[in-house]
Amino acid sequence: MDEFVIISFGVVAAGVLCAYIFNRHKKTGQEYVPLSSENMPRESLTRVLPVGMLIAKTGMHRGVVFAVEPAGVRIGRDKSKNKIIIDSEIVSREHAWIGLEDGKVVVRDLGSRNGTYVNSLEEPRIQSTVLKDGDVIFIGKDGAESFKYKAG
16 A cells, blocks of 8 residues: 555656646747757857867966867957966967867967967967867967867
8 A cells, every 4th residue: 555655646746747847838938848959059059069178288277178169269368358368478468369260170370479389389380270189279489378279
């Protein structure tokens, strides 16, 4: 008899929960549809899903991981204009931008004074270049700040 009461209570509780979930959406006039990547608007997906990660290898952020969203991430000294703030005179107020352009992840120097370099401080400073998984981005000619790009 006790097992019957416990099972009956569980069935009634599950029914009440289901009725609550479906009735809550009826009151707002919205159909209940579980959210998934298949039914999410495409523009929401591109805003939400990162196109890669920046892993700080050296400098004040060493070990910190930053998401690179399609709209991009700015690196520089100015706290009001950049997501990654580097408080160093070597770094320009708006130093570099990393984001999606024409379906590819690129790094673009924003006219910095001390340059942005990819994979080597010996190579010429870049204006804009496509990033590949594992590329290292150096902010400034001394390379005190560097980030490894990990493709998303």
